[in-house]
Amino acid sequence: MSDLSNACAPGIDAPMPAANRFAMVAVMLAVALATLDTAIANTALPAIATALHATPAESVWIVNGYQLAMVATILPFAALGDVFGHRRVYIGGLALFTAASLACAAAPTLPLLTAARLLQGLGGSAITSVSIALVSALYPRHRLGRGVGVNALVVGVSVAVGPTIASLILSTASWSWLFIINVPLGVIALVFALPVLPQTPRGAHPLDPVAAVLNVITFASLIVALGEGGQRAPTIRVLGALVITLVFGVCLMRREATRLAPMLPVDLFRRPEFALSAVTAVCAFAAQGFAFVSLPFYFEDALHLSQMETGFLITPWPVVVALVAPVAGRLSDRYPPGALGAAGLACLCAGLVSLSLLPAHPSVYAIAVRMAICGVGFGLFQSPNIKALMASAPHARSGGASGVVATSRLIGQATGAALVALCFGLAGQHGPILALLGGAIFAGIGGIASGLRLMARSHRLGSAGWADR
Incomplete structure (x- = not known):
């Protein structure tokens, strides 16, 4: 499917083709899943910590692991989308997110749950990194505001209903059901996406694995520094994370400065x-x-x-x-x-x-x-x-x-x-x-x-x- 922006001349308010509507549903369902998962996990953190016999400080990594994985890998996944196509990155991310949700539900200990949440964060990162690019492929340039408005609507509703959904599930079932519900929804999103998601143009430049590693280290250490600083951790730990961020960040910017399609x-x-x-x-x-x-x-x-x-x-x-x-x-x-x-x-x-x-x-x-x-x-x-x-x-x-x-x-x-x-x-x-x-x-x-x-x-x-x- 070609970019709709090439099919609609500016100023022509033509209705969106049915295939593009189905593709938009698939993209927004995945965005809702990634957003809901954050809101639900935040609300359910005390219940999960109690069930797994973890302290509040330890249980924070259920949220931090997901967030760290997302921040550290969004730009590499976005670059991967430019190289191999946004459709492939989206579908791969959605499949990983769905499988990792099942692993989260089955995790018997906090370390295993944290590991599963890291994988889930990678899937969520892949989805999030290319979602707006896919929206821009489904809407003509002069109507792009409507597309991103729909995306913001879905995110807003997901944030609003996340705590309510978590409370309803926890009042009738165990915490594992918070992740089990992602599995059928993820499968539905895949069923919608596979036949109708558009093929977007691919870039002519290969993925730079060195830049990807530098990016992951830079942003992961930044999140660690922010978290440690906010908790007033020992100065040496905060400064150490900041030094890593600065050193690898400078290396990343120098590497990317002369490239035609840099990851950063x-x-x-x-x-x-x-x-x-x-x-x-x-x-x-x-x-x-x-x-x-x-x-x-x-x-x-x-x-x-x-x-x-x-x-x-x-x-x-x-x-x-x-x-x-x-x-x-x-x-x-x-x-x-x-x-x-x-x-x-x-x-x-x-x-x-x-x-x-x-x-x-x-x-x-x-x-x-x-x-x-x-x-x-x-x-x-x-x-x-x-x-x-x-x-x-x-x-x-x-x-x-x-x-x-x-x-x-x-x-x-x-x-x-x-x-x-x-x-x-x-x-x-x-x-x-x-x-x-x-x-x-x-x-x-x-x-x-x-x-x-x-x-x-x-x-x-x-x-x-x-x-x-």
Whole structure:
């Protein structure tokens, strides 16, 4: 199946062919699985730790192992998609994710479960690394905002329903069923994908195995450094991980600097709009990480709400994101993503500040409105920003751009979560409020970076105009 962008001329709002709709369903189902798995595992961590007789500190690796595998391998998988085709990477990743889910369900000990989660993270990384590239192959360029809006909708709904699904399963069955449900859903996604997923153009450059190894070491050590720093581990361990990150990162950048299709897309970062979009994404997802990790503690410890009330009050944020994201995607087809992103992150900043200023005994309505404001802001940023990243890269580099989308999200979330732990250690019972203010600062920085894209866009269009003359 050819890229739909070649089949629809700009300005023609032709309906999507049925085969492309089925392919989109397959891609979004896999994205939902990878997103749900993170939300479900986070919620079920105490239950899994109890069942496997593990301490809370040990059980964190059930989540960290998955996240580390994803961050460390997303860019190599994206490069692999450019070389061998995004379809192959997606199908291989989905098959691995499904098989690893079965291994997670059958794991009798924490080490075996962690190993299975690492494999599951590799599968999730392969899916995530090429998902946006596949979406861009299913939608014409002038309607790409709609496609990424659908992707944001699926992610938002998955985040929203993940804790609820985990609670329902744990109330009626053992924790292993959290992973067993992935197996039939993964098989269904494969059945949908195999006959209709499009063949995307392959790059002319081979995969660089040395760059892949350097990339894995660089980003894995970065995640370890963030985690250790957030937990206020011994300085030597944090510095050691940072030194490894810097040394191997410099080696990676030097190796990639002169390549035509580098795994770490330094060529794309030379484009101001692309670089600013990546910075915007890291800041926005760091703000989200600050909020999602600190809010449960804020609601339960500072505001003395129950676990059920906490779950209910967190829901407005992802639900509103899911509602706003498709609208924002359509708006990004008409208005500059830089303006939409700046407005959205300003709204998110205001929402986080207002949450930190809640009175000692706020009403449910007061909390829900503030959470909804955060959801509006984040939803308004997300789809236009993804479109800006993908649209500012050439089609031949869509795999690298898709990898940057996923890597920016994961690094931002990991940074936010690590800094929350640091806020708790520094401020004690006031840690959640400090974390919310930290999230507001990151949202504000992201809004500034997004606004700077308007200047970069004006400069680019002005240069093009002079060139035409």
